[in-house]
Amino acid sequence: MIAWDWQAPGRLIVGPGSLSRLGELLTEERVLLVTSQGWRRRGIVGQVCGLLPGVEVAAFDEVEPNPDIDALDAVLPMLREARAALILAVGGGSAIDTAKGLAVALPAPGWGFDAHFRGGKKLPKHGPLPILAVPTTAGTGAEVTPFATIWDKAARQKHSLQSDLLIPRGVILDAELTLGLPRATTIASGLDALSHAFEALWNVNASNLSDGFALQALRLLFRHLPMVVEQPRALAGRAAMLEASLLAGMAIAQTRTALVHSMSYPLTAVLGVPHGLACGAFLAGVLAYNVEADDGRIARAAQALGFGDIAGLRRALDDLLARLGLADALAAAGVSRATVEPLAGQMINPARAGNNLRSADMADVRRLLSASLG
Ligand SMILES: [Fe+2]
Structure with missing residues (x-):
């Protein structure tokens, strides 16, 4: 192909232990941490709070493998109350895809995944919240892509969100976080x-x-x-x-x-x-x-x-x-x-x-x- 275009990813910070540099990637005062219960058990919520003094960190730790339309819609009202200005994903591809979905939905009251994927409602007019991604598996590359895969588990179908605005603004690749991967x-x-x-x-x-x-x-x-x-x-x-x-x-x-x-x-x-x-x-x-x-x-x-x-x-x-x-x-x-x-x-x-x-x-x-x- 001769003609192409490509949106470069955000800032990339790479190296063992680089999670300690998280604070360099944000100035927002209210952050929603999106992670799994496994990472909460391993202490990620306290670790992130310790790295972001003065930042109000709300945590959503119910990321499931393969984020689902109905499960996401069910948590939107509660998560909107956090009034986060930025979403931080710590986890595998499902955590990052969930973060991308929430980044679209949270700032748009009344917008939901059921209405969009099943009802044909358009994406919100204003852009998604900024995203930071800390992948803890080595596979999806979701930290640098404009895609999020969202599943309709009831209908057993796969859907995609796609927008250059979903490319995370900052990424940390810290291999220490992947040492315990099964x-x-x-x-x-x-x-x-x-x-x-x-x-x-x-x-x-x-x-x-x-x-x-x-x-x-x-x-x-x-x-x-x-x-x-x-x-x-x-x-x-x-x-x-x-x-x-x-x-x-x-x-x-x-x-x-x-x-x-x-x-x-x-x-x-x-x-x-x-x-x-x-x-x-x-x-x-x-x-x-x-x-x-x-x-x-x-x-x-x-x-x-x-x-x-x-x-x-x-x-x-x-x-x-x-x-x-x-x-x-x-x-x-x-x-x-x-x-x-x-x-x-x-x-x-x-x-x-x-x-x-x-x-x-x-x-x-x-x-x-x-x-x-x-
Ligand atoms: Fe893939």
């Missing part, structure tokens, strides 16, 4: 970052800018993802994973995601499969599919990554997925041909599949399912 979360979120990097490469919207971010993310991921799974307390590896996730997020912030994500959504919406794991299910299959229509970019990427040629890249991806135990993780999450094939009709999401280097119709999706699920 193995399964490390794998699933790492697979999400890996999927973002690949999907930015085999994307009709790719540019030199997104390619640069995606290739560097892949270099880091091939080396460090298996290492952090095997050595979860290795700080350098955890730091590299956070950077890889950020870089892959920057890449998809420009390109959007593609066929892997499109096919993954029903696995999460209907079967409850963690997002990154659902993407991982189709990564090798979609690589093979896209290779058949390669215009040279995948071959160049294989070379740039040091795998020699496309066959080398495919072997490296297969080895990585095997080392992560993907097949067993998918089986444990209930992913099989029998559970997934009935979802095939929901797997072409034009806003995502339409970005793929090679277009796909239902027959292609069915072939990909056979190839991916055996």
Whole structure:
């Protein structure tokens, strides 16, 4: 692609222990901290209050995996009473997506997610509250993207909010916060970052800018993802994973995601499969599919990554997925041909599949399912 535009992210502060610099990112006097109950138990509320003397900090600690329309609407009246001027997300992709949703909804009395996603009500006229993001998983890249994924759990559907104004104003990547990540979360979120990097490469919207971010993310991921799974307390590896996730997020912030994500959504919406794991299910299959229509970019990427040629890249991806135990993780999450094939009709999401280097119709999706699920 020759013509492109890209909104750069906000200020990025990177390094182990960098949460201590949180105060540099805000002057607001009222802040809503969005986090999970797990992080509250680990003391994040007191820690943030200690880092922001003189700031009134309200905490919302009920972030659930995959934020839901009705659950969010239910807490809006209570959270509006905090009259926050800024939202601080500390947590994984769901915390950051929740923060983005709240940033839109809180300053707009009467506006809700049900009215927007189910009723067609437009986004509020005035912009969202500013957001700061401290990701504690390495995967979604939500700290640098303009997207928030919001789920309709009742209807088992995925929705998106999208606006450049949702790109966080400030980001802290503190690898110390990721040292305690459970193995399964490390794998699933790492697979999400890996999927973002690949999907930015085999994307009709790719540019030199997104390619640069995606290739560097892949270099880091091939080396460090298996290492952090095997050595979860290795700080350098955890730091590299956070950077890889950020870089892959920057890449998809420009390109959007593609066929892997499109096919993954029903696995999460209907079967409850963690997002990154659902993407991982189709990564090798979609690589093979896209290779058949390669215009040279995948071959160049294989070379740039040091795998020699496309066959080398495919072997490296297969080895990585095997080392992560993907097949067993998918089986444990209930992913099989029998559970997934009935979802095939929901797997072409034009806003995502339409970005793929090679277009796909239902027959292609069915072939990909056979190839991916055996
Ligand atoms: Fe993703």
